[in-house]
Amino acid sequence: MAISRRAFGVGLLAAGIAGTGGYFAVKDRPELQGLLGNRTKLFGFIGGEKEAFLADQDVISALHGHGLEINSRVAGSVEMVREQALLSQNPAFLWPSSSIMVDIARQGGIKIRNDRVILNTPVVVYSWQPVVDGLTRAGLVTATAEGHHQLDLKALLDAVLAGTNWSKLGVNSLYGQARIVSTDPNRSNSGFMFSGLVLSLLSGNVASAAGLAQFGDKAQAIFRNMGFKSSSSGKLFEQYLAGGIGGEPMIVGYENQLVEWILADPKRWQRIQASNGAKPVVLYPHPTVYSAHPLIAIDEQVDRMIEALISPRLQQLAWTKHGFRGPLGTATGDADSAIAGLLPAEIDAVLPMPDAHVMLTLLDKLAS
Incomplete structure (x- = not known):
């Protein structure tokens, strides 16, 4: 059956509207932004023991899937919550290696929006x-x-x-x-x-x-x-x-x-x-x-980073490739045969x- 030009045009318009609506529906949902290649870039300081974790290509890909691109620089945990030379660089987050650093950061006047223990060791x-x-x-x-x-x-x-x-x-x-x-x-x-x-x-x-x-x-x-x-x-x-x-x-x-x-x-x-x-x-x-590793959110966008890092996929990568226990101090995946029996x-x-x-x-x- 032949399709008229008018009907075909209406179909294209409807498809365009649906596509545009679908785009904005995904665009407005942070957890789906990775599907569009849209990424929020976040800069912050991390303890050196987490450098290899955030440089892991599997971790980078998983964060991209959450629409996030992390630009991290290594600093001592005590330094990052106390040194004005670091804080003046306006980090969106701080990721030290001790929960007590959250209290020290607050006492130092850092405006913390949120904090969450992500890893333990x-x-x-x-x-x-x-x-x-x-x-x-x-x-x-x-x-x-x-x-x-x-x-x-x-x-x-x-x-x-x-x-x-x-x-x-x-x-x-x-x-x-x-x-x-x-x-x-x-x-x-x-x-x-x-x-x-x-x-x-x-x-x-x-x-x-x-x-x-x-x-x-x-x-x-x-x-x-x-x-x-x-x-x-x-x-x-x-x-x-x-x-x-x-x-x-x-x-x-x-x-x-x-x-x-x-x-x-x-x-x-x-x-x-x-x-x-x-x-x-x-x-x-x-x-x-x-050593609990709390992610300290200074920028509200870091809430998304927290949710990504506590996701099952990233928690599994943290344990199976980098030896980090989960927030409760327990394993979050099956140990590699190379380290089987090494850890209690x-x-x-x-x-x-x-x-x-x-x-x-x-x-x-x-x-x-």
Whole structure:
């Protein structure tokens, strides 16, 4: 049957109206903007341990699917919420590595629209198998039934404060006094959280102002003993791997760092495991502290970034490719065979951080 020109024109007009209406219907729904290639660009600062996650092409593609393009720069967690030189760049978001940074940001006058914990990873200690063997003989390290290593951090801190030699702790291959190194607590979150954990362990409970007054000098001595302290958790982890057992016998880091390094090149990890050289070992302080990673929204558009990052797809990528646990501290996907059995399913001995006032006062003391 023939179709008249008028009917054909009406059909085209209707299709155009439907298409235009469909376009604006999608355009007005942020979660569908990625279908049109429309992306909202957001600039902000992140902790260095999340740099590889946001540079992951799968993560970038998933964020594009939510209509988002993230331009992030690395800064220390403490720096990003306190340094005016960074805040004057008008970031839309801040993504530090500790929930207490939200309180510190508010106290500093940052206008926070929203905040949400996106990722979690416990603070751990990285060492080497010969060191762990010696500390095990000395009673400072014990193995769980699942084969994970727990560190009596309080006993180690006491040994450091006493100037105990490595040989006295069963580690004959190392020269000099025992030491553990973290990042600069006034710049980087892993050092910041470790300082709170140190003060609490010395105090015998979650540190208060009274505990700081009584044990602050000892905490200061622990950090003075470290010598040079890196400004970045990522840089310190690289120094640990490059320096080996002689250069960095024990460092403070995040659980996800070794996982991410293994998954970047599983065959490299297999070669290391099969070699006769010293092997990296992750130790779980008992107790430890959890490094929660809250996304702080300054611009209202960051609410969309929060919703994207807590989506099942991005949570799965965070765990399976980068070793980050979910907001509740649990796995959010099936572990890769390369890291099967490496991580405990749950961390059962976790100590809360001291409050923001105590931590800020401690930072001033450590900086003096």
